[in-house]
Amino acid sequence: MKRSNKPLLPTTMPKDGRKKVLVVGAGAAGMACAHHLAEHRDKFDVTLIDSVDYCGGQAFSIPLDKNKHGASWLNQGVQGGSYIFHHTMTMFARQGYQANPVKLQVAFGKDDTFWTNVYPTKLIEKYQKEVQRFFKMLGIVRALEVLFVLLPIKYLLKIFRFSYEFANVVALPMVALFLGTGNYTPEVPSVILERLCTSPTYGMWYPPDKHSIISNLPPMVVFPNFGEFYENWRKSLEARGVTVRLSTELVEVVKRDKKGVQVRLMKRTPAEDGHNPSSAEAPEAPTSNADANAPKEEEEFDEIVICTLADTTKRLLGKTASLRERFVLGSAKFADDITITHNDADYMRKHYQTDFDPSTAVRSLAGTDQSWRVDFAASNFRPMYLIKPYPADVSKIEMCFDCTNYQAQFPPSTPYDSHVFQTIFLNKDRDRGLWTDDEIDPSKIIRKDWWHQLCHGWTHYAKVVPWLWALQGRRRTRFAGSWTLVNAHETAVISGIAAAVDLGAAYPEDLERDRWALLAFRCYYALVYGKWYRRKAKEQKGEGEEWASGVYGSVYKGPGVVDEERKIWRSEVEKGRSLSEEELSRMLGSDNMKQAETRADDAPKVPAESSNPTTNGQNKSSIVNGKSAGQDRVSEKKDSAQFQDRDRDDAVSKLHGIKVNGNGAPPRPSAPVEQWSFYGAEDE
């Protein structure tokens, strides 16, 4: 091994009694950990390293051609989350950023297998009996949850005798898109499917619909520019005394004992875009051969917090790994997926249901009038998430984001042919034979990224999560990262804060006053560290107490999120980084805009007596009455969102006999009624 004489990091222990802490990995977990340790400069001397040349890990942005797509950047990987992400949004606020609201629309399947949360389709009509059985099943699983906690979904669906097509085309895709479980969904514990539909706090599909399975548009948030957010966060860490060393890889933990932790580090060659290719020291990455002869140095620290993926962490612990660590870390399973970011609209039209198609819609289900949903969809159906089961094997899926419909920096009227899509091809080792990636026009590919995605199989909740407490804090080592619970940005942030708190940092007082944030943190800390966090804030009144609203305080109303859709777009237009509606029509040329108009005109006209005030055929990009049509569409969208809230609430109330207020977090039924009699009022 080639060695240089120059240490990569200062080797002397601080003489001031501070603990020297090494945080490995500058993703959401590592950043949150370093941030909270840095609040105590008197106690900790913090070094944060990452093998790549940027902060953010799986959360990063890529540049786009503004004149082609309407916006100059795209959040790659992490795009959005839920109102329960209190810690994430607080971190946005601390750096001066804000998330924007969005109502989620999902398109499942295509043609005969198409269904959506926006309007009822023939597929849902065809499977009415199974839909109703599914609804009853949710109630039974909720009531007897303890029996189903670890049961893989595939067995649950067999026990309740669902047909092969219903299971694969309707039930499994509902879960697949969230948490990145993808083709591992059949292995996911049943409780996740059940909670997705029955939890009023984190249940994406709550409340379930007896006739449509799902008929709500989940209120979500889309994130600000992650590249900038994380870069600013890095600067603020440095300003508060954290030593941030990018392009610095942990090769191996050499020793962990009473005296401290000895590690071997390697300086990486920074890539121009910051995404250093995998090194020769990372055999789990198929393309790893970069920096094969880079010099390595040994350094010493008092404590280490490892925020890398579980399998990487196991390798990094090397010979120092205990049997327990090997078992727990080795039980986490990952799959290799690729995202292809592109703007091949023809590929999308061929494989997904991208537009409202009146021939797929039904106006009534089991005698209940669904017209209002169909009328709404006629001019407002813009799916953000799309899923297709492979025709050759419907038990395997491909997933896609329409990033232009989803992310808030894009002009609302961007013509479809200029949209940016991100198609995810899952599980290379097992399913590559099914992939249709070669059908994407190479000239329309913007970028390809490989991901090592956590599989949320039942084994993760039997062999990994319940045993982490037995590893934490032993041998001067703590483990953080979203893999410690579920693959979400919020989990990563909480895990980083938990590691810092366990080392002696304070949990922020404002978050302690936010009752949902505190509850989420306490639950995580209890599960993953086996300890109960006791309140420390001296004042129970003050900043943070107003942030938690809605059911159990789960809906975040603090700084770091705004009420207005596409606010990011408006401020990007002011900065000259996104196109205004006028610029969009000028830059993209009349042909493209005509196409957008035609697309809007293709939507069936809704009869005048329709109760939907939004179907006024003004979805155009021309200037109307001194306002651009984009502005019209934005206010139309706002109106329609309110309309939809109101009408959805009416319909849900009618269907379920419960009161729903549409403020982003439907309340639980005020009184037990027939459909909800399985659901106790305080059993979250």
Ligand SMILES: Cc1cc2nc3c(=O)[nH]c(=O)nc-3n(C[C@H](O)[C@H](O)[C@H](O)COP(=O)(O)OP(=O)(O)OC[C@H]3O[C@@H](n4cnc5c(N)ncnc54)[C@H](O)[C@@H]3O)c2cc1C
């Ligand atoms: C395609 C995709 C889409 C997603 N979409 C969403 C979404 O919309 N919403 C959501 O909430 N979540 C989403 N997620 C999940 C979310 O991105 C992750 O849960 C979260 O970002 C993980 O953060 P982390 O800090 O745990 O890990 P990471 O972000 O993976 O950070 C680990 C860091 O460790 C570094 N590292 C690895 N090995 C070493 C080493 N030897 N030495 C030094 N550094 C090392 C890595 O370079 C990396 O920066 C998505 C994930 C993917 C892949």
